[in-house]
Amino acid sequence: MTERPMPDLAIVETRVYRGANVWSYDKSIHLVVDLGSLEKFPTNTVPGFTENILQMLPGLREHSCSRGRRGGFVERLNEGTWLGHVAEHAALALQQVVGHDIRRGKTRAVKGRPGFYNVIFGYVDEQVGLAAARLAVRLVNHLVEADPEFDWDSELEDFIRRAQRTAFGPSTQAIIDEAVSRDIPWIRLNQHSLVQLGQGVHAKRIRATMTSETSSIAVDIASDKDLTTKLLGAAGLPVPKQEMMRSADQAVRAAERIGYPVVLKPLDGNHGRGVILDNENEADVRAAFEIAKAESRRGVILVESQIVGKDYRCLIIDGRVAAIAERVPASVTGDGTSTVEQLVDTANADPRRGVGHEKVLTRIKVDDAAVELVREQGFAMTDVPPEGTMVKLALTGNMSTGGISIDRTFEAHPENVEIAEEAARMIGLDIAGIDFICPDITEPVRETGGAICEVNAAPGFRMHTHPTIGEPQFIAKPVVDMLFPPGAPARIPIVAVTGTNGKTTTSRMISHIFKGMGRKVGMTSTDGVVIDERLLIRSDASGPRSARMVLQNPRVDFAVFEVARGGILREGLGYERNDVAVVLNVQPDHLGLRGIDTVEQLADVKAVLVEAVPRDGHAVLNADDKLVREMRRRCSGQVVWFSMEEPGSEVREMIDAHCRRGGKALVLNPSERGEMIVVKHGRREMQLAWTHLLPATFGGKARMNVQNALGAAAAAFAAGAPLHDIRQGLRTFSTNYYLSPGRLNEVEVNGINVIVDYCHNAPGMKALGDFVDRVGDSLSSSHELARPSRIGIVATAGDRRDEDMRELGHIAAQHFDVVVVREDVQLRGRKRGETAALVLEGVRTAISEGARCKQVEEVLDEISAVRHALSRANKGDLVVVCVDKHGEVMAELETWSHQAQAGSGDRADSPAGDPDYDAASAES
Template sequence: MKIISMKTFTGRNIYSHKPVVKMLLDLEDIHDKTTVDFKMFNKRLLELFPNLVQHHCGLGKHGGFVERILEGTFFGHVIEHVILELQVILGYDVYFGKTRLHQEPSLYNVVFEYQNETVAVECAVQAIHIVEGIMKTQYVNTSNIIYDLRKIQEKSELGPSSKAIYEEAKRRGIPVRRLGEDSLLELGYGKYARFVQAALTDATSGIAIDLSCNKELTKQILMENNIPVPIGAIANSLDDAIVIADEIGYPVVLKPLNGNQGKGVVLNINTPEELEENYRIPTDYNNQVIVEKYVTGRDYRVLVINDKVCAVAERKVPEIVGNGIHTIRELVNIENNNELRGYGHEKPLTKIRLDRIALNYLERFGLHEHSVPALGQVIKLRENGNISTGGSARECTDEIHPDNIAIAINAARAIGLDIAGIDITSSDISQPMKDNGGAIIEVNAVPGLRMHLHPSEGNSINVAADILDYLYPDGTPYSVPILAITGTNGKTTTTRMVAHTLCVSGKKVGMASSSGIYIDKNCVLKGDNTGPKSARNILNSKDIDAAVLEVARGGIVKRGLGYDLADVGVILNIGDDHIGQDGIDTREDLAFVKSLVVEAVKPEGYSVLNADDPMVEYFMSRACGSIILFSRNPLNRVLIQHIEQGHTAMYTQDHHIFLCEKGEHTKLIDVSSIPITFDGNLECNIENVLAAASALYAMHTPVDMIKHGLRTFIPDIQMNPGRFNIFEIGNKKVMIDYGHNINGYKEVGKFISKLNVSRSIGVIGVPGDRSNEQIISIGAKCAELFEKVYIKEDKDLRERNPGEVAYLLHQGLLSADFNPDNIQVIPCEVEALRTAISESEDGDFITLLYEDLDPVVSLITELQNEELSKLELSLTS
């Protein structure tokens, strides 16, 4: 077996609404083998992974997977379940998997859910090694494999603070994603997006962070605000430190000028000899060392969020209890095997370190790491209780005295921190510091949340919720409105129409479409931008009030959606495009792919559907939120049933668009007053108008503003470039459109038939990824539409040979008895159009179904200027 490729879907996708990995796996020479073809395979697999008996598999019941392997199942299926089980062993709550044949005889797509991408990918690699090892009757050391996976997990997992915020955001429905491989999170969309890393938010100023890191400046500012702090000074050498200690009196504390997590801090130094012995410890972190008076008492951490004390914890030093048998080192190792202790931040407690600080501390009491404590003897291993060095925490939020609350809040304000960890030493936090000699020892800009989330004693405090309450106070939006539009035909026009209307209503709109990304009407990136990356680009913009996203099939299939949930999802129609690609073999398959757009709608949102599309009832069965139907036929059965049930709909009747809500029918607008319908002659744009109006209504756009937007959206090269744009060149007319399938050509034909043109000329082409049959049928259709045809080819041949598409179109024309003398093949699009115009006569109507818009428009502008020059010359002569 070997892995051909792996692709990650980070958001909602056609396989699952949860993140998945899609692995292309080659079973090679075992493609025709099953689990019963290898003696003892099933027994050994279940011995290694007994919990596989809980996997339901496709049978939908406990033990379903075991039944399958006992019957004999293929090995791609086995790999899928081993990947999932490895992740479950590591603590991930994952269930979804699917394995399907990709290409005969041996290529399979194995899709599996994940929560940590790095870990999931490695689980896939290890699953193959495990299964191959079992097949070859080799020894498989799953303990070592799990150990190695846990090391990867430790390095790649979010820290506990960021993870808690991530999970709380998910619970609240706030879009959240991890940026990069660190613990930086992005919350929300558009102008409501926020960044947070652990307890550090995007509102925290850099100056405040720098101040908090400089312990001496922090003390100075706190003193100026009458906040109790220990006296001390900065030493630049050992001699300086001894002088300062003599002046302030022992015991003293040594700490690096800049530091965090208690690194390099040595407490309770009582003699010059101890000071000299420990002075090098803080200098490992900074050459300048703070020497300050040691304040006796308990070690408390007070978490302040937005001028509110949200949690208080007493930090306790790491300790072990002797048994009269084991050494201190052995007792530490035993305690470190506690399942609550892990490396770094992976678990509630961190493994205890016997580092230089701990060993020096033991020496003060005549102990060393090989000493054997007596039965019941408590051995403290260091002076401070930092969680990162093995300490523990007792939750004591209800104990803090109101005076101490005020001091902690004032300390955070003085430094300028919105979130701060205030370290207090006091004999009792329930008593005012002014009465018991307590003091603030440190102010932390990025306080760890773990001690509050997972205290060793007491109840957990959900401080992640407090942070999100601060970032998004009650009633504050976390996302701009999102409107997503998909379908086969009309996506771009509908997207532009909706964005235009929202713009004229005063909103700053981000629009992703087949022509580019636009922020507040300005194109920031040209080209086809209908995939998930483009959606994320829009939603990352802090300048937008609303997002209008054109969503194409390719992006959905290849990468899923670029957003979590939309306020409005629109499906215009389903055609035969792309049948035979990416596993889409039928129109139903394509409908399944497109339906993701209406499945990913907020419960309070809307799904907008075309009642005239044959797949509408299928879409209605999958759509989320409320459903709005639109139709060009007021007698449509599905529409009538929808209206009778009291739901919202839009439809056309007697050349007007009507809105029906709760049984009340209201005339909205005259179709002929909407420019892109060309006085009601362009039927496909009437459908697009209905979709746009329905979507805007779902977005709670006022009806008068909807009408204004529709009336001011012009079908010209500025507002709707490349979609039924008509130009005059002398006494000839040229229309350009992006008709790329049989339905597009049919709509062009219907429109031309209503214009009563003297002669219709076509410059035609088809993308090469259409089937031969589709291309031939388009050629045959053109025989009905045009009296003369120029066949061109796209620059992007899409794996076709040069001339292949042109030949198929030519065959299609001939199959419909089109006069071969009226056919010319000119592969270059611009040259084909130039020839068609030059050979045409006054009154002719030339239609180009283009591939590349800009060169075509440049040619038309050039020819218009030539005509204008001729006219000016004739007038002057």
Template sequence: MSKKEDIKLLRINYLRGPNMWTYRPVLEVWLDLGELEDWPTHLLDGFTDRITKAMPALIEHHCGVGERGGFLQRLVEGTWCGHVLEHIVIELLNLAGMPTGFGQTRSTSQRGVYRMVFRARDEQVARSALAEGHALLMATINDEPFDVNAAVARVRDKLDDCYLGPSTAAIVAAATDRRIPHIRLNDGNLVQLGHGARQRRIWTAETDMTSAIAEGIAGDKDLTKTLLKACGVPVPEGVAVKNAEAAWEAAEDLGLPVVVKPSDGNHGRGVTLDLKTRVDVMAAFEVAERHGSEVLVERYIRGNEHRLLVVGGQLVAAARGEVAYVIGDGKSTVLELVELQINSDPRRGLTEEHPLNRLNADSDGVILLDLERQGLSIASVPEAGRQVLIQRNGNVSIDCTAEVHPDVAHAVSLAARVIGLDIAGVDVVAENIGRPLAEQGGAIVEVNAGPGLLMHLKPAEGMPQPVGKAIIDHLFAEDENGRIPIVGVAGSRGTHTISRLVAWLLHLNGRHVGLACRNGLFLGTRRVERKSSVRWDAAHRLLMNRGVDAVVIENSAASILRDGLSYDRCLVGLITDMDGIEGLAEFDVMNQDQLYKVLRTQVDVVLGDGAAVLNAAEPLLVEMSDLCDGEVVLYALNADLPALVEHRAQGGRAVFLQGGAAVLAHGQSETVGANVDALLRRFAAAESAGEAEIDAATVLGAVATAWALNISPELISAGLDTFVPDLAA
């Protein structure tokens, strides 16, 4: 078989919000198969065997068959290479540690050109997986070598660079479980939970409730000890020293053995334990001095190291440490033994995915000092069977949450409150965490702001703890979800005018409103940006604004196709019409059935306690009623439309025009509301209102939307009477 030309990637587009494919962000790729359009998989000699050998886990892909092995069945029967690329990319993401289950590949109106999409939590990771998958597919088609493991490693590296760390990801996952939306605010781990005025922010395990003063106190170990001791929290006696000689004098005063550590270090760096001689104390001072601005000498507390996590004043998780040893074999050096017996542990690594750090035995001053105290160096070859101490602390990875004594839980909760931290990692040294500290001479040795969560999420032994959920429950009350009312307005007829009218009515209802529409970006009644804001980024800015507690966002079919919606769910979603197909050819949307799939996105995202507002004069829009999780409110000029009459007969809400006024009907009950004709006359008389594109149907759409927001008919009437069409604001 002759070598096949590469599949061309014509367009790659990241849909950042709900879209015509799914509720979640996806990478959409336009593919030109070229000559491979005539070569489905069953015609490519040996291809199925080669791809399944390269990626054995493809057998787990159900595909459209709906059962294990379904995709392999499609390969044998014959499927096109765009579909194969979809599954290869999904499997690469799975292997790299970003599980992905959603993908679709659909033909376009142009022969050989397909649209392929797959779930993409991060755009850069998705692009990396696409590039690797494309290369793997073409190599397999042409029977050329390809290193799958190296490709997975490259995708994993991109994941490590770009995606949320495991601690932040656990908190975000807990938020998602409670249907709290989130927005990533930077390339790191700063995340907004919720929208607008109801948002909270986290940065790993710090929150916007974490006091900067408390964080500063926690970073000063001597000050921390002073405050804890004053409140009766057991802490080891200690003193700050200026030089090595003073360290030995302090050790003598406190009584041996002692601990020497930096006052503002972290992660156990520079901490040397169980020091009993002048030489060791003075050497430990030199090590500690390199890791902090000041050095502390403390009484040594016997026992195991523990990390207890306190959230909102409550103990939520605890983990115990273990001492790291190697056993001599009479042949290997200490450094080689560390690599073989400690660093080979899959729990150890350099990324946040690893609960334990790799040990740098050749450069860690504390390790080198402990080896020296045992009469060894990293180049020494311990005799067979000899146990060599490598590291005394920093190996906390054994869950012991269920063992913690209530007195200990109370002590660490008090410690967090004394320092002022809403989330704290409290380090406790005790021989038995199941007994009160006082009766065993245990003590709290540190209180840490922004503690890592991985030891609790992925303990080496014991059960993982739901620490992400604990943090979310701390930030949001049980009946809170961080959401503000969001109104999405989609279609092409007068949608910007509807958006402005609805924003005005929300303003009169006491809301601080953000508005993104064709006329610009508005905060309250002030226009802050004049260019069109029917864009994902403009709308997103409103959702990030702490000053707004309601948002109205105009969406076009093109903006949905280009970026997806800027929000995951909305309280009210309005669709005015099924026009505008002529401007969507670049997206291969050529008929109303295709447009329907795009615009239905606005209805798909309506919350269960919200409403879809639909123009009853458009039969395809009425069909969307069944897609809505919430209520449906119909509007039309004509009260006698069959769809509107049937909807009312079933007890639904509807708005129609009668005698120049809007009538708000709930079932057979009717309330005469806003004077629509008066508003239209006022717009007609206003020279600056030409861009408003207003008519009676537009006004009814706004009235129906306001009513769906439970704004009273009286306030809706007053709002229409006072709405000013002047757009020069």
């Protein structure tokens, strides 16, 4: 046994889940940590550990942990808990230090790996969460054995600064908080303040307090202070006299015309930068001109009459006053013992003050202008002002220069409110900050001599949401009301489809149904991202990033997502919830990857979709699959069953009982005329369609597509589609190459029947083999004495287990006379020929057991394998191609057909093909 604990805690693997995942209903960070020697040392065996970590992170005292009460985690520390668990709570506590109220976390041992733990915790900002994880691990190691290079205070300060750099400003955060309270989803579009509220066609964007509704012309007008003043003056609103100048001499002459005192400010400035007040003579104007020019982008300075009074900011949202604040310039008040410099330090020590907009108040900055202003008041920075004497450190009351705010929302005179609202309308801003200078906002400015000195686009909310004195105003509410009026939708319906086989075809069926209803459907699948039937991205798009891409598209009003296990394990769902979750089946596939070793674990992964169904949503589940049936217990909404079992079976009895309680289901009812898809809702039964009349089912022979049609119809019914639209969608959906590329496409090449399908695993091969048997029995040969041959070109991905590859070959041999084994372009960690060898082994084993197959051949290249199979096939034969690059294969098949029509024995140099799926496109 190790004599003493060593700082061995290490992060082995890191994953960021951006949506619901196998560990949590919400976004989380997942660490796999190795405790090393610390596996033998819980916290109660490490001297001083508990006392030290509570001193460094006192927030841990509030953690309830599994005890469900305050201080529960401290109890666990004293009793002895493992340090991976401590890292989880430390990461949460660090995020809480920077204001991220996250409390979700769990730590679980990694099965079969002693000393390794899964550490999962929630986050608000991804980068902050990752930084918290790294610092938490370093802190734990430091407390086990002190690291002389680890300075906790410095590390914590660096962490806080990093969090502040990535955090939203107070205005953006206020709007997001209000949106979240209304169940409006949001997506951060960059590392700054650009945020999307809502989804698809309902989406709106904000950047701080600028919105999708903000007019760019209005922003330009507000940025031009001279033009703003002219427009307001032309509307009869009170404004100061003003002239625009480019030189100090011109500014002096303008000041003499306007009359002293005057104000100088840059034409295109903001946040009060470069605004100089109380210029009472030529020398003042010349000095102020240089300061203002330094803050101007275009070098144009405004000289305007100085209005005497207090500084008020009127916030106008959607044409109405939402809040009014009095802004008081940065200042300190003497206590009779401290110098001005010491008083400033004391004021900046206020925890409410920070750098920039990171906190409620901004630290007072002592620059040359502040020192000069203090001197003009008769003090030096090292002087001690008399008790009660106020010393100004800035002339303007902007919060960004250290000022404070006093709420005056309900004190303003109605006439002043009307003037502010009219000013915002004149400029055309949906959100505007109107700056008033007047003796008292409670009196009409037309009588007291006040005026509007400035109109601001994108005004800050901080002075209103966090006033220094007075009640905070909830001004994010009118902003969200403007973007999403009460009753307006913010979400688009989301249908998510998962399963081992059939996901892509079912997703396409659902999309086709809703496209026929006039919806603008955004779909993701293993073939790419499709928006309103246009293929935008050609790649495997069954992951969370593709889903977010659809939700950001402003044309989409209905989303259908194919969701694969890999994306769930890698990043989670990528969205918050789905209105309808469809689970087709759970069968052995991709086992042995990312810790998924059993089919039961695979079912847990796919059940994430069911767990993401809200109370008013639906889970569409295959009642014929035992593992899928069990998922009903994880659904918060309603369950819609679909089944291919015959009436009287145990499954159908379960469904009948479900429907008697008011539930929904889609089933098959056999008759002499065929199978009828029936919709059951409560005690009602409604006929939908004959399976043999649906093109995708090949007259009912393609049983997998009968099942897919049931799942698609059930999903459409759950999503609110009328029955006649569902029926029409299924009747017009076929497996031709243009509607369903690479999925059971039928092509005739010189009299040879060719089926192209993306079959890639043993369960899929079993379903495809059943279809081949049903189709093959109906084929007629060109030779009277010979039956049609069945030739299968098969392959599988290299990341599957050896036994899965052998099983695929074994099953293929049961249904084909000749099996041609090829390999994918991407070998996925295998050597060239290794995957094919395993499939061949399975085929040969089946042949030795008396399987249908009599000949097996190896042609590794896909196109070469297609050419080989076509060369040896006769008219009337059936060739089934399990494809990898379906675009290239279809182009090759079209070339063979073209050669036959042209009567040429030579191959065409440039194969014809679908321009959307030709060889070059597929390669990209």
